[in-house]
Amino acid sequence: MAEVGDLLAEAMGHSLPVGKVVLVGDCVETSGAFVLHLLLKRCLSLDSSFAVFVALSHPFSHYDRVLRKMGCNLSVQKKNGKLHFLELLDFSARSKENSVDDGFCKLYNEIRKAVETARSKDTKASCVYIMIDDISLLEIAADGSENDVLNFLHYCSTLTSEMDCLLIILNHEDVYSSEEAPRLLAHLQHLSDIEIRAAPLNTGLAADVHGQLTVINKGLLNDDRRSGRRIWNFQFKVKENSVEFFYPGSQH
Amino acid sequence: MATGGGQQARPTRPSSFSRVSSSSFSPASSSSTSTSLPPGVRIGANGAAFVSSGIPDLDRILGGGFLVRSVVMVMEDADAPHHLLLLRNFMSQGIVHGQSVLFAGPTKEPRSFLGTLPSPVVQKEGLKIKHDVSDVQDKEKGLRIAWQYKKYFGELTAVDSHNRDKKQEYSSDFDLRKPLERQLLNSQNIECISTQDAFDLSKLQNHCLTFVSKLSLKDGINSNAGRIAIQSLCAPQCGYFEKDWDMLSFIRSLRATVQSSNAVAVITFPASVLSNSISKRWQHLADTLLSVRAIPDEDKDLAKLLTGYQDMLGFLHVHKVAQFNSQVPVILDASTYSLKLQKRKSLVLERLNQAPVEGSSGVSYATSGSCSSSKGSLLDF
Numbered sequence: 001m002a003e004v005g006d007l008l009a010e011a012m013g014h015s016l017p018v019g020k021v022v023l024v025g026d027c028v029e030t031s032g033a034f035v036l037h038l039l040l041k042r043c044l045s046l047d048s049s050f051a052v053f054v055a056l057s058h059p060f061s062h063y064d065r066v067l068r069k070m071g072c073n074l075s076v077q078k079k080n081g082k083l084h085f086l087e088l089l090d091f092s093a094r095s096k097e098n099s100v101d102d103g104f105c106k107l108y109n110e111i112r113k114a115v116e117t118a119r120s121k122d123t124k125a126s127c128v129y130i131m132i133d134d135i136s137l138l139e140i141a142a143d144g145s146e147n148d149v150l151n152f153l154h155y156c157s158t159l160t161s162e163m164d165c166l167l168i169i170l171n172h173e174d175v176y177s178s179e180e181a182p183r184l185l186a187h188l189q190h191l192s193d194i195e196i197r198a199a200p201l202n203t204g205l206a207a208d209v210h211g212q213l214t215v216i217n218k219g220l221l222n223d224d225r226r227s228g229r230r231i232w233n234f235q236f237k238v239k240e241n242s243v244e245f246f247y248p249g250s251q252h
Numbered sequence: 253m254a255t256g257g258g259q260q261a262r263p264t265r266p267s268s269f270s271r272v273s274s275s276s277f278s279p280a281s282s283s284s285t286s287t288s289l290p291p292g293v294r295i296g297a298n299g300a301a302f303v304s305s306g307i308p309d310l311d312r313i314l315g316g317g318f319l320v321r322s323v324v325m326v327m328e329d330a331d332a333p334h335h336l337l338l339l340r341n342f343m344s345q346g347i348v349h350g351q352s353v354l355f356a357g358p359t360k361e362p363r364s365f366l367g368t369l370p371s372p373v374v375q376k377e378g379l380k381i382k383h384d385v386s387d388v389q390d391k392e393k394g395l396r397i398a399w400q401y402k403k404y405f406g407e408l409t410a411v412d413s414h415n416r417d418k419k420q421e422y423s424s425d426f427d428l429r430k431p432l433e434r435q436l437l438n439s440q441n442i443e444c445i446s447t448q449d450a451f452d453l454s455k456l457q458n459h460c461l462t463f464v465s466k467l468s469l470k471d472g473i474n475s476n477a478g479r480i481a482i483q484s485l486c487a488p489q490c491g492y493f494e495k496d497w498d499m500l501s502f503i504r505s506l507r508a509t510v511q512s513s514n515a516v517a518v519i520t521f522p523a524s525v526l527s528n529s530i531s532k533r534w535q536h537l538a539d540t541l542l543s544v545r546a547i548p549d550e551d552k553d554l555a556k557l558l559t560g561y562q563d564m565l566g567f568l569h570v571h572k573v574a575q576f577n578s579q580v581p582v583i584l585d586a587s588t589y590s591l592k593l594q595k596r597k598s599l600v601l602e603r604l605n606q607a608p609v610e611g612s613s614g615v616s617y618a619t620s621g622s623c624s625s626s627k628g629s630l631l632d633f
Binding site for chain 1: 496497500501504505507508511512527528529532533535536541571572577578579580581583584587
């Protein structure tokens with residue numbers, strides 16, 4: 001079986017997209033964290049690659065063990081300098097003297113520095129990922145200041161073109177669906193080139209199918225893509241060591 | 253943050269390949285302390301440590317109990333105080349096991365809540381009842397039980413007699429009519445804090461931090477697991493009620509605190525007083541998410557739809573179940589259960605038993621001939 005799962009790789013474009021922003025959306029019923037795990041594994045399994053992981057949701061040990069079951073050793077990757085892991089469980093952008101802006105400034109600079117160092121060491125690194133888990137926690141760290149979070153994200157997205165890397169953001173979409181003015185979500189959707197949405201099945205819970213994934217690839221028509229297809233919808237089942245993707249009714 | 257390699261209650265994976273092993277959870281580093289667990293903590297699949305919720309049925313449903321280092325949130329129902337049942341059993345279980353308990357409530361005298369905590373049922377009785385049920389189940393395996401009688405047999409449990417003693421220790425049945433003994437309540441490791449007039453959450457946050465740091469102070473001796481119980485965190489009478497982001501910030505820092513210690517936090521909150529989007533943010537912060545719902549008193553339609561309706565106190569719905577170091581979601585056979593008082597004293601959770609619908613006319617057997625529109629869509633089985 002090809003890595004990442006055939007359908008997801010196909011939907012995202014077989015050749016690794018660079019200079020793009022990927023937005024992964026999920027909800028309370030269905031978590032989208034497995035997409036991040038898959039993409040991280042895919043990145044680190046390449047020979048020359050680098051990833052910056054901004055973890056606001058779980059400690060390093062959690063990701064380490066989850067990825068280890070998938071066949072990727074994060075501790076080793078960290079030691080080899082392929083992974084820069086930022087454990088920010090307690091991150092508060094606002095500190096005593098500084099404003100929220102400054103806190104995000106520092107974070108951005110740290111990410112930028114990590115990516116620059118990686119690029120300078122290996123200018124031909126094919127795959128550099130910046131992953132953020134997740135945006136709603138960034139908002140809490142910013143005391144609800146949407147503007148500061150948006151500024152931070154805009155800066156990070158400039159890195160994608162400057163440094164030829166991919167920005168992957170996990171976002172809890174159901175937080176915004178009930179709001180009157182879902183500004184942050186609208187911005188994120190506008191910013192992103194690929195949207196991956198994890199949602200529960202309409203028919204309810206099932207042991208064999210954990211949910212459905214909708215992938216919207218807004219990328220311009222590439223030469224190597226046979227069709228100009230933009231929207232994929234398929235189902236998935238999350239396992240300890242991998243994720244299965246399949247069209248409804250066609251599992252095995 | 254509180255860390256400690258000598259703590260036995262914190263399991264580490266012995267190898268990089270997943271192996272379900274309940275006994276070899278001690279870390280590879282040389283540790284001279286014994287491999288016995290602190291009281292009230294049990295190891296489950298993947299080396300995850302659990303503490304009992306105080307309700308044996310809920311422990312079973314959640315796959316062992318409440319995961320240590322996780323945050324459990326309970327969405328309250330504005331009409332009925334069933335969340336207090338969960339909180340009380342949770343706290344009583346901790347006190348019975350000698351674990352440290354921190355309680356925060358939106359009243360002037362939160363200490364008085366301790367007076368409502370239930371006392372455990374006398375052990376021998378419980379043991380006998382479980383024996384009978386499993387014997388009967390063994391005999392009747394070959395028979396197909398008609399749906400009307402299923403309620404007498406209860407759930408099929410895979411508990412064998414060997415583990416039964418251990419199980420009784422881990423999770424007690426509580427008698428809701430009998431209050432917990434005074435001397436247990438006077439122990440030093442029970443703290444009560446009022447959130448009613450608190451202008452902000454910094455005091456509570458500091459209390460939680462000190463509480464958790466005390467858990468790991470004892471070196472060499474197995475430190476206890478700790479329980480943090482917070483009632484109605486966003487109740488309107490709390491001084492910080494308007495500050496949405498402060499509350500979210502508190503929960504996030506509590507989560508971080510709990511993740512690096514041997515504590516479990518249970519937070520109940522009236523979701524209806526929060527805006528939809530803020531409520532969703534709260535729900536996302538939970539590792540395990542439950543909600544309780546009241547049952548309307550004289551709902552004839554529901555009475556026809558469900559068996560045993562008169563005994564039901566309310567519904568418990570399980571939205572999310574915490575997973576330890578795994579990306580696989582927990583899918584339950586059923587996610588809505590009914591809360592009942594068995595023999596008027598202990599809390600049980602039962603799967604909803606819907607009367608079968610007759611094929612041709614679509615009328616439920618439980619109705620007396622007349623067609624009634626079922627409100628089955630309210631419940632999701």
